[in-house]
Amino acid sequence: MMIPLNRRRESPSQTAGPYVHIGCVPNFCGIEGVYPHDLGDTMVNDQTKGERITVTGTTFDGTGTPLKDAMVEIWQADAAGLYNSPSEIRGTADTNFTGWGRKAGDYATGEWNFETVKPGAVPFPDGRMQAPHISFWIVARGINLGLQTRMYFPDEDNSTDPVLTRIEHQNRVPTLVAEQVDASTYRFNIRLQGEGETIFFDF
């Protein structure tokens, strides 16, 4: 008899459905008075260090139609490249920056936006530095398993990023790079399918 591993299997994912707002952003959908505010609605305060930026975008389906029921979460390092997490062992992150944001797309247009700071660089496991980036997780009706992707910045040097340089289809890399709208605003549109389909990761 061998030593049993006694592993369990991850709970299978199911779609967030069209009413994810009720559970995750109830104030946004008019259910007020249960929670004081929606978790993840504010990432910064007036003490937060770093360059203030707005990240905005829209999620599109394979027909080019915006998703009006998607919810997007982001996770990023602070301006110094540190995560506000107990497993961050390289230093102490800015306590005035949460690093985590959650937004629902606008009911009419599907657009979402985050007020945040530009993240610093974070190392790859082999010690090389990754270019500054923001991790994204997208759920919606019709998405059976939450989609993971990353946003990179058009005004940073992405040419040696260990993730981007590993991608075989280099012609798809631009799907991970935001557009600069103005000095402090970036647009990151997510295309679920078809022409310009965003790269989604299995980490």
Place this chain on the structure above:
Amino acid sequence: MSNRKPAGGFFMRDTAWHPPALTPQYKTSVARSPSRALLSMPQTMSEVTGPVFGHNILGDLDNDLILNYSQDGTSAIGPRIIVYGRVVDENGRGVPGALVEVWQANAGGHYRHAKEGYIAPLDPNFGGCGRVITDDDGGYEFRTIQPGPYPWPNRVNDWRPAHIHFSIFGDGFAQRLITQMYFEGDPMIWQCPIVDTVPSREGIETLVATLDMAATLPMDARVYKFDIVLRGRRATIFENRMEGT
């Protein structure tokens, strides 16, 4: 911070156990499923770290859907139930501090939402959201009413079995999971195109909560047990140790 410790990488996600992106029986997935393969990449700090949600964010009624939206102190209408269980990882260890958010329809199968179109009425005392943070052992519980089944626009006569939506945030961003809980013995589970996106019967059965009669509160509320499993982590001091350092 004194309680800091490095996080091991997550086990590979078994994507064959989860629903595939394209599931034509669930029509909305057709235009919302990526057609390219997911790109597999090593995990970095960006994936293995995650925020902490302190118990101090919770209000007293956050895990009581019977009362947390009550306008006049009256209970929400419907069969009173308590749902409890543990959030564990693939190693079987409890995940403490996990944020569990739930949402559901009312007893008639109607959601409190601007885009809801079902003729069943709203319950003025039911909002439909709740949240709880797991204890040191990964345990959680909340009180609610059993939601009703409802019809939904897919084929002309598709119905969802009674279900509660769950969003679970463990301790790393790549562990993020949304799923749904069903009720033991419901024949509609096996007729639902969304349930059917899960490839195996064995997988579906892990989403079915069990009626726990021994735990039931006499003359008050039935109790259902529902455990949730999140991705497990490797735990070795040899991970990410670079040669020569």
